Amino acid sequence: MTSIFFSLVQRxxxxxxRRPAELINPLVFFSLVLVLFPLAVGPESRLLQSISPGLIWxxxxxxxxxxxxxxxxxxxxxxxxxxxxxxSRALSWLVLTKVLxxxxxxxxxxxxxxxxxxxxxxxxxxxxxxxxLSLLLGTPxxxxxxxxxxxxxxxxxxxxxxxxxxxxxxxxxxLIFGSGALQAELQGFSPLGYLLWLASLTVLAVTLTPFAIAxxxxxxxxx
Amino acid sequence: MxxxxxxxxxxxxxxxxxxxxxxxxxxxxxxxLMLTGLLWALVFAPADYQQGNSFRIIYIxxxxxxxxxxVYLMLAVxxxxxxxxxxxxxxVALQQAAxxxxxxxxxxxxxxxxWGKPTWGTWWVWDARLTSMLILLFLYIGIIAxxxxxxxxxxxxxxxxxxxxxxxxxxxxxxxxxxxxNTLHQPATFKLTEKPSMPAEMWWPLLILVLAxxxxxxxVLLMRMRLEILKREARTSWVQAALxxxxxxxx
Numbered sequence: 001m002t003s004i005f006f007s008l009v010q011r012x013x014x015x016x017x018r019r020p021a022e023l024i025n026p027l028v029f030f031s032l033v034l035v036l037f038p039l040a041v042g043p044e045s046r047l048l049q050s051i052s053p054g055l056i057w058x059x060x061x062x063x064x065x066x067x068x069x070x071x072x073x074x075x076x077x078x079x080x081x082x083x084x085x086x087x088s089r090a091l092s093w094l095v096l097t098k099v100l101x102x103x104x105x106x107x108x109x110x111x112x113x114x115x116x117x118x119x120x121x122x123x124x125x126x127x128x129x130x131x132x133l134s135l136l137l138g139t140p141x142x143x144x145x146x147x148x149x150x151x152x153x154x155x156x157x158x159x160x161x162x163x164x165x166x167x168x169x170x171x172x173x174x175l176i177f178g179s180g181a182l183q184a185e186l187q188g189f190s191p192l193g194y195l196l197w198l199a200s201l202t203v204l205a206v207t208l209t210p211f212a213i214a215x216x217x218x219x220x221x222x223x
Numbered sequence: 224m225x226x227x228x229x230x231x232x233x234x235x236x237x238x239x240x241x242x243x244x245x246x247x248x249x250x251x252x253x254x255x256l257m258l259t260g261l262l263w264a265l266v267f268a269p270a271d272y273q274q275g276n277s278f279r280i281i282y283i284x285x286x287x288x289x290x291x292x293x294v295y296l297m298l299a300v301x302x303x304x305x306x307x308x309x310x311x312x313x314x315v316a317l318q319q320a321a322x323x324x325x326x327x328x329x330x331x332x333x334x335x336x337x338w339g340k341p342t343w344g345t346w347w348v349w350d351a352r353l354t355s356m357l358i359l360l361f362l363y364i365g366i367i368a369x370x371x372x373x374x375x376x377x378x379x380x381x382x383x384x385x386x387x388x389x390x391x392x393x394x395x396x397x398x399x400x401x402x403x404x405n406t407l408h409q410p411a412t413f414k415l416t417e418k419p420s421m422p423a424e425m426w427w428p429l430l431i432l433v434l435a436x437x438x439x440x441x442x443v444l445l446m447r448m449r450l451e452i453l454k455r456e457a458r459t460s461w462v463q464a465a466l467x468x469x470x471x472x473x474x
Contacts, residue, residue, distance in 0.1 A: 152385060155373075155378075169397070172397055173396045176404045219385070
């Protein structure tokens with residue numbers, strides 16, 4: 001199993017090196033959305049600081065969603081997905097590794113970029129660890145749930161907007177717990193409860209979504 | 224246990240015949256329940272001592288909200304049946320029930336807003352139960368949109384089934400996370416396990432109307448499914464024979 005994981009990660013890395021825009025676009029989008037908010041609500045730092053948990057989480061959620069639109073598309077078009085479906089390994093395992101490999105190159109950079117943007121929004125630096133931890137626990141769930149939507153819309157010509165429509169309602173618990181952790185930290189409470197909830201959501205997503213993703217992909221392939 | 228009756232019923236033709244026999248009875252039952260319930264609720268039930276007559280909107284609001292939630296559960300069950308046993312009737316049921324559920328959800332939200340204005344002084348508050356109802360509406364819209372976006376009928380049904388199952392697993396998580404996020408709404412009007420906090424003369428018409436709404440759902444669902452089956456099987460000889468007798472009776 002581990003050898004498959006590493007070979008998939010390697011493949012993903014190679015593909016992204018050849019199309020660096022796919023790696024960078026979500027990050028630029030994430031930063032851009034966060035720049036839009038101060039311009040819209042005004043530069044007052046107290047207000048920005050108090051709404052920054054929500055802003056960062058909404059921006060991260062949209063950036064992950066944007067990066068997922070192409071998750072299975074190229075594999076679907078060049079036939080790799082069909083090879084996966086007929087291979088002797090369980091499709092659910094393969095998609096799990098694929099999504100996790102994708103997260104390594106799209107979710108993780110986002111998490112690493114977030115402290116910089118949080119500081120720009122005026123979040124005190126002592127709260128950065130909680131932000132990073134919450135994003136670290138939450139973004140895999142976003143990737144996995146979004147992958148279900150991406151799998152269901154894989155064969156469609158214009159799946160982008162539909163993907164958002166399907167996925168965003170499912171993202172709500174992650175958003176609540178993620179921004180809740182930071183909100184609690186800002187108000188001087190312990191964020192532990194929220195973080196534990198996020199961790200349990202991660203466990204649930206890792207165990208359950210691969211089956212839904214695999215089922216969705218099989219539907220797309222059978223057309 | 225013998226399941227042959229189930230498979231026999233799930234064949235489009237026999238479903239069409241059996242549902243045709245049930246439909247008049249169900250419609251009659253629905254009309255009786257609806258009329259008694261509405262008359263009792265709107266005319267005879269006493270006005271609330273604080274809210275006056277504006278409380279009567281719960282007689283529409285609560286049944287619609289009940290139905291909206293249970294229809295989503297039904298979608299997931301139908302989806303599971305369709306995926307596991309490959310019964311096409313379950314696919315038809317799923318896709319035909321989704322718009323009804325969405326409308327019930329919208330009805331619950333709208334009546335809630337109308338009730339909220341005189342009672343809370345505002346049309347909308349970001350309270351947990353209102354918000355999770357709104358999210359449920361979005362989940363319904365997602366299923367309907369996915370079903371319409373996929374042109375292949377079989378793939379559309381199976382994609383909707385997967386989405387409904389994923390949604391129903393998520394629904395409790397969404398509900399409790401939203402509840403934790405904020406709570407202002409009064410607790411559920413009645414629960415099956417507890418004694419109702421309303422007096423009986425207010426509570427009975429509500430129960431009757433909940434049943435009436437369920438019957439209404441069954442009637443509309445059966446009618447929609449029958450129409451869809453006729454469309455799907457339009458080329459088969461039994462549909463053409465059935466249509467001929469229908470047209471012959473009316474002509």
